[in-house]
Amino acid sequence: MTQSTDRPWPVWEVFTQGKDGEPHQHTGSVHATDAEHALQNARDAYARRNEGVSLWVVPSAAITASTPEDMGPFFDPANDKVYRHPLFYKVPKGVKVF
Amino acid sequence: MTPPPVVAEDSMRLAEFEARIARDESIEPKDWMPERYRKQLVRMMSQHAHSEVVGMLPEGNWITRAPSLRRKMILIAKVQDEGGHGLYIYCGTETLGVDRHDLVQDLLDGKAKYSSIFNYPTLSWADIGTIGWLVDGAAIVNQTMLAKASYGPYARAMVRICKEENFHKRQGYEIMATLSGGTGAQRAMAQDALNRWWWPSLMMFGPHDADSPNSDELMRWGIKRKSNDELRQRYVNLTIAQAKAIDLTVPDPDLRYDEASGDWITGPIDWDEFWRVVKGNGPCNKERLAARQKAHADGAWVREAAMAYADKKASRTTEAA
Amino acid sequence: MADLALFGALARIGDDRLVLGHRTSEWCGHGPILEEDIALSNIALDLIGQANHVLTYAGATEGAGRDQDALAYFRDAADYRNALLCELPNGDFGVTIVRHFLYGVFSVLQWDALSKSTDETLAGIAAKSVKEARYHVRHAGEWVIRLGDGTAESHRRAQDAVDALWAYTGELFVQPADESALVAAGITADVSLLHATWQSQVASVLHRATLTVPASGWMQGGGRTGLHTEHLGHLLAEMQIVARSHPGAKW
Numbered sequence: 001m002t003q004s005t006d007r008p009w010p011v012w013e014v015f016t017q018g019k020d021g022e023p024h025q026h027t028g029s030v031h032a033t034d035a036e037h038a039l040q041n042a043r044d045a046y047a048r049r050n051e052g053v054s055l056w057v058v059p060s061a062a063i064t065a066s067t068p069e070d071m072g073p074f075f076d077p078a079n080d081k082v083y084r085h086p087l088f089y090k091v092p093k094g095v096k097v098f
Numbered sequence: 099m100t101p102p103p104v105v106a107e108d109s110m111r112l113a114e115f116e117a118r119i120a121r122d123e124s125i126e127p128k129d130w131m132p133e134r135y136r137k138q139l140v141r142m143m144s145q146h147a148h149s150e151v152v153g154m155l156p157e158g159n160w161i162t163r164a165p166s167l168r169r170k171m172i173l174i175a176k177v178q179d180e181g182g183h184g185l186y187i188y189c190g191t192e193t194l195g196v197d198r199h200d201l202v203q204d205l206l207d208g209k210a211k212y213s214s215i216f217n218y219p220t221l222s223w224a225d226i227g228t229i230g231w232l233v234d235g236a237a238i239v240n241q242t243m244l245a246k247a248s249y250g251p252y253a254r255a256m257v258r259i260c261k262e263e264n265f266h267k268r269q270g271y272e273i274m275a276t277l278s279g280g281t282g283a284q285r286a287m288a289q290d291a292l293n294r295w296w297w298p299s300l301m302m303f304g305p306h307d308a309d310s311p312n313s314d315e316l317m318r319w320g321i322k323r324k325s326n327d328e329l330r331q332r333y334v335n336l337t338i339a340q341a342k343a344i345d346l347t348v349p350d351p352d353l354r355y356d357e358a359s360g361d362w363i364t365g366p367i368d369w370d371e372f373w374r375v376v377k378g379n380g381p382c383n384k385e386r387l388a389a390r391q392k393a394h395a396d397g398a399w400v401r402e403a404a405m406a407y408a409d410k411k412a413s414r415t416t417e418a419a
Numbered sequence: 420m421a422d423l424a425l426f427g428a429l430a431r432i433g434d435d436r437l438v439l440g441h442r443t444s445e446w447c448g449h450g451p452i453l454e455e456d457i458a459l460s461n462i463a464l465d466l467i468g469q470a471n472h473v474l475t476y477a478g479a480t481e482g483a484g485r486d487q488d489a490l491a492y493f494r495d496a497a498d499y500r501n502a503l504l505c506e507l508p509n510g511d512f513g514v515t516i517v518r519h520f521l522y523g524v525f526s527v528l529q530w531d532a533l534s535k536s537t538d539e540t541l542a543g544i545a546a547k548s549v550k551e552a553r554y555h556v557r558h559a560g561e562w563v564i565r566l567g568d569g570t571a572e573s574h575r576r577a578q579d580a581v582d583a584l585w586a587y588t589g590e591l592f593v594q595p596a597d598e599s600a601l602v603a604a605g606i607t608a609d610v611s612l613l614h615a616t617w618q619s620q621v622a623s624v625l626h627r628a629t630l631t632v633p634a635s636g637w638m639q640g641g642g643r644t645g646l647h648t649e650h651l652g653h654l655l656a657e658m659q660i661v662a663r664s665h666p667g668a669k670w
Contacts, residue, residue, distance in 0.1 A: 006402055008198065009405065009452070011189075028185075031454060033565075034407075037561065041457075049262070065128060154448035162445060167487055174460055174464050175460075175464060178460035182457055185454070396511070399576065402569070403566050403569025404565050
């Protein structure tokens with residue numbers, strides 16, 4: 001009787017910011033029925049040990065991810081663009097802070 | 099959903115997959131994986147998650163009777179952690195395309211297994227110490243290995259869990275050390291609990307390697323990295339020294355130290371008891387399942403209400419727009 | 420130096436949180452969904468943690484050598500000073516949540532007032548506790564709205580809970596006569612002054628939840644002077660059994 005209306009709650013992805021100034025990182029997921037609910041569930045499940053100063057929750061369904069098949073075309077071209085990385089450039093000896 | 103990518107032949111993909119496992123690469127949710135690998139993972143991860151959730155019950159049994167406020171808070175935090183760990187692992191399992199709701203239903207219908215250790219009763223406060231020390235101790239040995247499992251989401255959940263479970267074992271051992279050094283009645287309570295939990299804790303690692311049907315496949319695919327017997331031996335070696343340090347005796351007249359290997363060798367494990375409990379005739383199988391079924395049934399109207407309210411709120415927003 | 424008036428006031432503050440925290444901990448492992456099990460455990464931990472601080476301080480002010488565990492485990496029901504609302508059985512999830520909401524709104528107001536106490540220890544405990552209580556209200560308040568405005572069944576259960584618990588809310592705002600010197604010295608807060616704010620905050624959430632505020636009627640009381648319901652004796656019998664079976668033991 002209750003079976004038919006007892007639908008699974010949607011999944012939300014949880015991102016935690018460990019310290020002020022750090023980026024938010026994916027920590028896990030929770031089930032919740034709306035955004036405030038997801039925020040509270042994320043707080044209770046993933047910030048029990050003072051793990052963060054800020055939380056994001058995003059409906060899992062809203063995330064589009066690249067596929068393993070994309071790996072070649074997406075990421076290989078960056079392999080030979082060494083000029084994008086700061087260590088490509090020579091800095092005169094003695095310059096410590098750049 | 100993205101349309102299915104053009105697939106190469108499966109045998110090629112299998113070879114590629116096994117080469118990745120051999121290179122210790124992490125397998126991620128969207129990666130190609132053999133159907134058998136996926137099935138084994140769902141089975142193993144959901145059993146693990148169910149164990150965490152059912153595992154809340156025997157310890158939860160003593161929350162209301164914990165003998166000091168400090169112990170009460172520690173125990174609530176620990177039982178809560180088990181719930182959290184269940185949640186992390188269910189989430190990991192859901193990345194394999196299954197729904198937690200269905201996994202839970204399998205548990206409630208008696209179709210899914212969970213660790214048999216939780217089918218034993220907690221009869222005194224010392225059982226809470228013993229569970230932390232032995233059961234969490236055994237779980238840590240197992241989970242430290244699983245933190246290197248080939249499936250990324252499982253391994254990552256394990257890393258987090260291992261970090262959090264460190265305190266579980268310590269608080270249990272601290273209870274046992276306190277009881278062992280306490281009054282005569284407390285000491286007797288501690289020894290009695292160790293007597294009852296020792297053999298079931300050895301059974302937590304599962305049957306001997308020769309009798310473990312899933313082990314080969316799980317090890318070939320890097321889901322498990324060590325065999326049941328290897329893990330059990332590691333646990334025994336760690337635990338015997340800890341028992342001695344707090345002056346408690348492991349209930350095994352055949353226990354001996356093997357100089358050559360440096361291992362503690364236990365007497366024979368009663369596998370009849372193990373299979374009896376697995377098959378549903380442990381002291382508390384029925385109570386544990388009944389408690390989960392009741393919580394789920396009593397909570398149905400709550401879960402429905404939250405969905406109904408979210409639906410209403412969403413439709414109001416649409417109307418207003 | 421012994422300060423029995425302050426001891427009595429602290430017992431009222433601490434016992435509320437201890438008894439309600441104990442009740443909340445009964446949910447651990449039995450919640451309607453895993454996420455909520457974890458949330459309720461957090462609330463239980465906050466409440467027992469608050470009680471632990473307050474009773475530790477109460478023991479010190481009494482000066483009779485009783486610590487927080489002596490107070491929690493070796494006092495009989497008649498020596499407990501919690502409000503009756505806190506000791507009632509959990510009932511269903513609706514009763515549990517509505518009680519957390521009704522008590523939580525009071526608790527925020529009380530901690531907030533106590534955070535300005537001239538007693539530095541009490542002010543310190545209150546400043547930490549008020550943050551926890553604010554989250555409890557946010558959590559319980561959202562649930563009251565979800566249940567009240569959810570399904571027909573959840574609406575009925577939530578309204579039943581409000582109606583059943585309402586008669587136990589008045590006691591929270593009866594200022595005990597033996598605390599007047601403490602209030603005058605700015606040490607404790609006059610709870611009767613918090614009632615109007617409580618009523619408007621509670622009414623606003625119940626209204627959003629499509630629930631009806633009960634008509635004012637007879638209010639139960641007695642907890643603040645040790646006259647309890649039948650439920651507290653059972654709660655304490657369970658809570659104290661191990662500690663009392665081994666007097667003098669360390670745990």
